[in-house]
Amino acid sequence: MSGSAKVTCLECSAVNRVPVDRLTAGPKCGVCGAKLTDGKVRALDPKALDKATKSDDLPLLVDFWAPWCGPCRMMAPQFEQAARMLAPNARFAKIDTQDFPQVSQKFGIRGIPLLILFRGGKEVARLSGARPAQEIADFVRSHSAASAR
Ligand code: ZN
Numbered sequence: 001m002s003g004s005a006k007v008t009c010l011e012c013s014a015v016n017r018v019p020v021d022r023l024t025a026g027p028k029c030g031v032c033g034a035k036l037t038d039g040k041v042r043a044l045d046p047k048a049l050d051k052a053t054k055s056d057d058l059p060l061l062v063d064f065w066a067p068w069c070g071p072c073r074m075m076a077p078q079f080e081q082a083a084r085m086l087a088p089n090a091r092f093a094k095i096d097t098q099d100f101p102q103v104s105q106k107f108g109i110r111g112i113p114l115l116i117l118f119r120g121g122k123e124v125a126r127l128s129g130a131r132p133a134q135e136i137a138d139f140v141r142s143h144s145a146a147s148a149r
Pocket of ligand 1: 010011012013014029030031033034
């Protein structure tokens with residue numbers, strides 16, 4: 001990564017450019033003021049998902065889940081914990097595949113929970129099944145090690 005990183009606001013979908021050395025300083029969205037790298041898991045809609053996965057320089061891990069899925073609900077606190085562990089170097093979000101079945105189609109998802117890691121406009125890796133926080137964090141680290149640090 002060079003001088004600045006593209007980071008989509010997961011609240012309003014605005015694409016922000018954040019100087020890399022400011023990523024740890026609690027950068028906020030220039031449009032809506034939401035914090036961009038606070039380690040909170042945000043619920044996405046397909047539009048925000050599309051923008052973030054196409055433009056972000058920071059690793060973005062998305063949890064494809066649904067309210068009827070027991071393992072998904074069980075994993076949620078672990079996912080939130082992993083999000084805090086990796087902030088501000090990676091961001092975590094989730095999308096409800098019951099509300100937005102089109103995303104399952106788009107990404108060819110057959111089973112949930114499924115985590116997909118995106119980075120630099122591309123899908124990087126997938127991890128399926130409910131996982132503990134440490135395993136989720138290790139997964140993201142192992143696929144993000146090539147730069148950013
Ligand atoms: Zn915003």
